[in-house]
Amino acid sequence: MNTVLALVLNDLKRDWKRPWSILLLLSLPILLSLLLASVFGGKGGAASMPTVHVAILDQDKDMLTGILRSLPAQGDAAKQLRLHFVEKREEGLRLLEKSQVSALIVLPKNMTEDLLAGRTNSIELYENPAQQVLPKVVRQGVSLLAVGLSGAAEILQEPLRDCRELIRSNTFPADAAVLGVASQSVQKLRGLRTYLFPPLIQFKTVAAADYRVATTNPPALRQTP
């Protein structure tokens, strides 16, 4: 055994004198993991969320699109969503081609008018083919927006119409008119209150540190017919 240990010690001394190849190989797992983690892992927390750049062509220029324009500038959305308003479709498509935006949304002419009149209209969405995830995020957002606007227009059609007239009139609105719109809206929403609040299904996020992943293979997923 002494001979074996002497041989090992001799070889290890040789390794100690020329450690560069070992040190290089040792640095590789750290460097590669760090590289991958910085690319895919982010830094954690809200700051790691990418900012979604979206070009908007507002052909409607009415009350609802005005509200929509102001929404992303409020709260957390301001950090994660940047809207670039364009005047022409070509301008938006150019931004898309240069990959400066993830999507171009075209709000159609008479959108507010059609919504309030119960007529169908469609928002156009151009996705950036060079990006994988962000255009899909925008698509989901636009779908939600379309559903939300349709629902809101169905329920609050009258108060919205009155509100629009108030905004359009150049004169300062009378107290009674404002009260009338507010009262109508509250009445409509009160009817919905029991259906909307509190939501029956809620969700909470579980931190990765709080759950245990099974080491064995999970059972195969069954496809629903």
Place this chain on the structure above:
Amino acid sequence: MNEFLLLLLPGMMYFWVLFIGQGPMQEVLQDKDNHILPRILAAPVTLPQFVLSKMLRCFLLCGLSLLLLVLLTALLFGLHWGNPVLVAVVITACALSMTGLLALIYSLARTREQANVMSSIILLVLAMLGGSMFPYESLPGFLQAVGQLTPSRWGVLALRAVAGSKPLLELAKPLLGLVSLGALGSGLAFVLFRRHLAHGQGR
């Protein structure tokens, strides 16, 4: 980011440290090919002692490399690898399995070149199947089933289990795999090396 690093590092560590462990195993065949072995054996050193010393050096190099990586990542990135005693046990088991695997590969090869090609292919395939190159979970089902049988996967599971403070039972299965591979591989390789080298030396 630390959680992500803990997902990636175990696989990467197992894969790259295997290349460090290759050195001593390469030297066995190199000494034979370069006719250095007869001179070593002319000294009061027997063939089994020579083979054993190379395997022991491989084990020590792999173990020390893993230990250094664990310490470095804990210091540099604040990674929490878990209970130090269990980390030491896992590192020992990983180093043992690496020794067994490398010794087996090199004992099956006739020449150093053959061994280098064989080891590169085998280590790459094992790393891919074991989740050292990309997430194991993204492999198709049948490859995951094969991947369960690779030492890279056992090493990853053991290191992650310690880092995640998982119950000892969860650690037992990969540890058993690593130790078994280490013991069987080393034992078999020792016999094969002796036979192969003794045949070449005429003793």
